[in-house]
Amino acid sequence: MNLAFFIARRMAQPAPGNKPGVMERIAVVSVALGMAVMILAMAVIMGFKREVARKMTGFAAHVAVTDIRGVNALDAQPVRRSAHVEELIRRTDGFVAMAPYAVKGGIVRTADAVGEVMLKGVEADYDWSYFREWLVAGELPRVGGEVRTKDILLSRTLADKLLLGVGDKVEMLFVEPGEMPRRDRFKVAGVYESGMEEMDGVVVVTDIRNVQRLSEWGPDEISGYEILTRSLAGADTFARTLGRTLLYDDAEDSENLAVTSVRERYANIFDWLKAHDVNAAVVIVIMLVVAFFNMTSALLILVLERTRMIGLLKAFGMRNGCLRRIFLWRAALVTLRGLAWGNAAGLGLCLVQKWTHLVKLSSEGYLLSEVPVSLGWGWWLALNAGFVAAIVALLVIPTAVVSTVKPEETIRYE
Structure with missing residues (x-):
């Protein structure tokens, strides 16, 4: 005792x-x-x-592969889709999923307000699980179908600021240095709210073909690939491993490609x-x-x-x-x-x-x-x-x- x-x-x-x-x-x-x-x-x-x-994973995935001249840039140099590069990505330890994307900076304008946005184009195989969870009105935009649609998904922050609702039409302006502004009209298919003001205030999602057309890119040109890994903790290691693989690869498709984790892209x-x-x-x-x-x-x-x-x-x-x-x-x-x-x-x-x-x-x-x-x-x-x-x-x-x-x-x- x-x-x-x-x-x-x-x-x-x-x-x-x-x-x-x-x-x-x-x-x-x-x-x-x-x-x-x-x-x-x-x-x-x-x-x-x-x-x-x-x-942040919902908006930007764990890892991104982009042109080295376009890291953290809205209007970046395009990356040409390559089966060889995609295979190198899939073979990297920790890989879970991958989706091509295209982005372009623009200005959304209504009769009552103006706002700067990042128009993000995605394909049919894009992982909508996060935006489906955040959806508060309407539906997700139709993307990847045989007929290209002008549907967009924007945040409640932007919808309130611009006085927009589901089904409304909205005009966007895209300005290139030394060129006339390009205009396009889109339809609000749905409204989301993630509660993260920094991203909600700018991200608008649509069909990738809309962004490619506005950027005058071909169907095989994209801003890059968004990659999901097993966990955020392993994203930096995955990015370093894939970066070395692409650096020492001899194929032309893998030249001038940069690999960045979400921690590096949003270090602040x-x-x-x-x-x-x-x-x-x-x-x-x-x-x-x-x-x-x-x-x-x-x-x-x-x-x-x-x-x-x-x-x-x-x-x-x-x-x-x-x-x-x-x-x-x-x-x-x-x-x-x-x-x-x-x-x-x-x-x-x-x-x-x-x-x-x-x-x-x-x-x-x-x-x-x-x-x-x-x-x-x-x-x-x-x-x-x-x-x-x-x-x-x-x-x-x-x-x-x-x-x-x-x-x-x-x-x-x-």
């Missing part, structure tokens, strides 16, 4: 009519508050990372997400410090309240190490009580936000229109275990006060 744990557990059971001390309650509340705040901070940060990464967004890791670390450290000082105060009070017991146990021959373990176990039990309440509060608030979307955000400043939360067993267990281990380890120092208690002084007048 673990004697130290047995005594600590008996100490945790108050005598009939007695209630836990004020300091013990403060310690429990401090631990509970700290754990709830840490769970909320981690859930929100993980939610931001997951949602932003997922939505992903760097902004990395900055949140620092915020999470600061929150965790502050909560640990607050909980430690409160637990130290509570532990010292417990030791002072039990000086007679400590003196008697020392008189019976118990060593200082065992006495320290008694109070470490006592502190651990108080910490676990606080963790139980903190987890209940933190997880409860996360679930409320996840189900009700109660807390909203300004999408202009935070990219998303609501606070996202993501709960995972891995980081949740690590957070709880790390919190308990850190608090108990830090409390080894204040338990040294046990060794200063002298039996002859504490039980002299008893």
Whole structure:
């Protein structure tokens, strides 16, 4: 039997009519508050990372293959479709799916407003799963059929700004340096809302043949390929591997091709997400410090309240190490009580936000229109275990006060 744990557990059971001390309650509340705040901070940060990464994947896939002169450019040099290049892409480890695309910058104009857009053309085999999830009105545009349509899919942001609805006709202007502007009219087939203002404000999706015609490209000329890999985490590795493959390939089709991951193309967004890791670390450290000082105060009070017991146990021959373990176990039990309440509060608030979307955000400043939360067993267990281990380890120092208690002084007048 673990004697130290047995005594600590008996100490945790108050005598009939007695209630836990004020300091013990403060310690429990401090631990509970700290754990709830840490769970909320981690859930929100993980939610931001997951949602932003997922939505960026919906707009730009994991990896893009473009002409080296057209990386991050709207009106880029065209890439000629090649069965050889497509085979090299498919053979690269981590490949899942691929779709050709074409983009062109333009200006959408109505009688009430004007806006800059990126017209993105896709084919029939394009993965519509993300836009189908975001669709709020109308239907997805018809693309890839025998008859080329003028259907477009635009965001609610643009629709509200331009006062457009499903079925409305809209005119777009495409300006080339030194040339007369080109005009074309499109029909709004559907309206989507991803909640990501930076992308919603510009992306308009249509048939790839519309973009090719406006760019005066042939049917085998495209802006590049969008590639989905097994996961976003492996996108950078996939891009480097495919880039080396194309670099050392001798075929003319693979010349002047650049491979970039979504992290590279939108480095500002992903760097902004990395900055949140620092915020999470600061929150965790502050909560640990607050909980430690409160637990130290509570532990010292417990030791002072039990000086007679400590003196008697020392008189019976118990060593200082065992006495320290008694109070470490006592502190651990108080910490676990606080963790139980903190987890209940933190997880409860996360679930409320996840189900009700109660807390909203300004999408202009935070990219998303609501606070996202993501709960995972891995980081949740690590957070709880790390919190308990850190608090108990830090409390080894204040338990040294046990060794200063002298039996002859504490039980002299008893």
